[in-house]
Amino acid sequence: MTESPLVRLFVILAALVFLGLFLIVPLVAVFTQAFEKGLAAYLAAIREPDAWSAIRLTLLAAAVAVPLNVAFGLAASWAVAKFEFRGKGLLSTLIDLPFAVSPVIAGMIFVILFGRTGFLGEWLARHDVRIIFAVPGVILATLFVTFPFVARELIPLMQASGKEEEEAARVLGAGGWQIFRRVTLPNVKWGLLYGIILCNARAMGEFGAVSVVSGHIRGRTNTLPLHVEILYNEYNFQAAFAVASLLTFLALVTLILKSWVERKSRRSEADAASG
Amino acid sequence: MGIRVDGVTKIFGAFKALDGVDLHVPAGELVALLGPSGSGKTSLLRIIAGLERPDHGTILFGGEDATARDVRERRVGFVFQHYALFRHMTVFENVAFGLRVRPRSRRPGQQDIRARVEQLLRLVQLDWLGDRLPSQLSGGQRQRVALARALAVEPEVLLLDEPFGSLDAKVRQELRRWLRRLHDEIHLTGVFVTHDQEEALEVADRVVVMNQGRIEQVGRPEEVFDRPATSFVMNFLGSVNIFHGRVESGKALLGPFSLDYPDHPHAESRPAAGYTRPHELDVSRSEDGDGLWARLSGLNVAGPVVKLELSAPAGPIQVEMARDRYDDLKPQLGETLYVRPRKVRIFLGSDREEGGL
Numbered sequence: 161m162t163e164s165p166l167v168r169l170f171v172i173l174a175a176l177v178f179l180g181l182f183l184i185v186p187l188v189a190v191f192t193q194a195f196e197k198g199l200a201a202y203l204a205a206i207r208e209p210d211a212w213s214a215i216r217l218t219l220l221a222a223a224v225a226v227p228l229n230v231a232f233g234l235a236a237s238w239a240v241a242k243f244e245f246r247g248k249g250l251l252s253t254l255i256d257l258p259f260a261v262s263p264v265i266a267g268m269i270f271v272i273l274f275g276r277t278g279f280l281g282e283w284l285a286r287h288d289v290r291i292i293f294a295v296p297g298v299i300l301a302t303l304f305v306t307f308p309f310v311a312r313e314l315i316p317l318m319q320a321s322g323k324e325e326e327e328a329a330r331v332l333g334a335g336g337w338q339i340f341r342r343v344t345l346p347n348v349k350w351g352l353l354y355g356i357i358l359c360n361a362r363a364m365g366e367f368g369a370v371s372v373v374s375g376h377i378r379g380r381t382n383t384l385p386l387h388v389e390i391l392y393n394e395y396n397f398q399a400a401f402a403v404a405s406l407l408t409f410l411a412l413v414t415l416i417l418k419s420w421v422e423r424k425s426r427r428s429e430a431d432a433a434s435g
Numbered sequence: 436m437g438i439r440v441d442g443v444t445k446i447f448g449a450f451k452a453l454d455g456v457d458l459h460v461p462a463g464e465l466v467a468l469l470g471p472s473g474s475g476k477t478s479l480l481r482i483i484a485g486l487e488r489p490d491h492g493t494i495l496f497g498g499e500d501a502t503a504r505d506v507r508e509r510r511v512g513f514v515f516q517h518y519a520l521f522r523h524m525t526v527f528e529n530v531a532f533g534l535r536v537r538p539r540s541r542r543p544g545q546q547d548i549r550a551r552v553e554q555l556l557r558l559v560q561l562d563w564l565g566d567r568l569p570s571q572l573s574g575g576q577r578q579r580v581a582l583a584r585a586l587a588v589e590p591e592v593l594l595l596d597e598p599f600g601s602l603d604a605k606v607r608q609e610l611r612r613w614l615r616r617l618h619d620e621i622h623l624t625g626v627f628v629t630h631d632q633e634e635a636l637e638v639a640d641r642v643v644v645m646n647q648g649r650i651e652q653v654g655r656p657e658e659v660f661d662r663p664a665t666s667f668v669m670n671f672l673g674s675v676n677i678f679h680g681r682v683e684s685g686k687a688l689l690g691p692f693s694l695d696y697p698d699h700p701h702a703e704s705r706p707a708a709g710y711t712r713p714h715e716l717d718v719s720r721s722e723d724g725d726g727l728w729a730r731l732s733g734l735n736v737a738g739p740v741v742k743l744e745l746s747a748p749a750g751p752i753q754v755e756m757a758r759d760r761y762d763d764l765k766p767q768l769g770e771t772l773y774v775r776p777r778k779v780r781i782f783l784g785s786d787r788e789e790g791g792l
Binding site: 324325327328329330331332333334335338342343346347428 | 484485486506507511512513515517519520521522523524532533536537584585587588
């Protein structure tokens, strides 16, 4: 480095001040607000039935979205990385669609499709199926916004590792499932875990798309982020921050897990590069 | 088990990788597929392995049609160019893989697997490295693990794709001799792909020279080297000097030389070229026989063979001579010397695009 120590100090300080202002202070603020009225009030806000129902719905949405995401991500990345087929370019572009579309618009697409006046609305109403302003809508919206996460992580990994190991396994007599379980999966496991962590964080934290389709029915279709918003709009700041602290805690856990997985996967990539 | 390839054609998009290839690999022989990149040698190897399907033609293993047989049922051992070791498994587990994935009815017990893997690791002289990961091995060691892994399933055919391609020169030398010895010990039918003519000539019982999806020549190493069937083979198997000219009335007229060429007794003239290897040229100070005068423009004395470059009016000529002969002659740079080919192979047709004199 040729910069003078003064310049270096300044740059580092600037970065730290920014971090402090925009990340650390808000983080501290969330927890101070949450515990403003003491532990009892904090616990009461979380134990309150509507909060509980929001927690349960958030967990349910994540529990459905993450496994489906893993299945889709594995299939899509396998297809893109290991096969040549028509429409491959289109598929990998479409995978990115949820990243490109604003979540609110994603939510509205579901309303247009499944809402009472939507394309499938009448048919759904006749069969007494409710999607919009109901739990299935929340889950669908969550699925839509999260589905690129695992695939995006795995595609470059699988492309980099090529087909040779799978071919070697095949020549040695392994079947498709054996190849997948013993060769492909171990090679991408850290990337997969990384994708799962990110996907889970997004599934639990999604606001926009879910907000459109949920209808904010307390105790029924509210997820954690929606519940925070409602409490906040009712000027119930302490409760809002108490519930928000759960999401913040989730974010911190995600960050820690993420950096741990990153370190692990870097190590296994270094092995691969020299192996 | 012998392998027969019958009229195999393989097309990738607009590229004809193999064009009606016929080949017989007798049981127990080690055969080299030799050619430049894009000659189809790797495609042929992969088709024999069953990793690719031919568009036309058949593959016979021991007389039986194996074209439709899945790669898993072909009983081949395949060593990949970049080894393709399972990077998250130890050396031991890599070698054991082929045994562990067998259906339960044919899977050996733990004890047997251990014994078999240890025996193979001893065979490739790596029994002390069983616990390592592939990333902790050198290139030559990885190559031998790949070989042990391929041998673990007791293949009847061993296929190797550029087995020494990514190793440094010295390791390559050692491994070549080692592979030859190993083959003499276990007597598998073996096919390996290489673009290195030295490797092919040194290791193989039989060399298959390929070019543009076709086989140019098949023969024992000394056969293809001494009696190349085409100008391509001649050119590919070592450096050559090319003298362009024509043949007519039983004579080959190649610039300054004229040679007898009874194969073309007709009066009608046809373009032809004479090919001579650098060690097949004599250099002296006196005019003697059919030759030409050329100026010595380059000299490399390092090594047992001295390399000379001479410039003739029509272009440079490469000559190799024994050290003793060089010490007798003591040619000086800039000196004009008389060059006479002892042996010239004549190929009809214009080979102008290949350059030379």
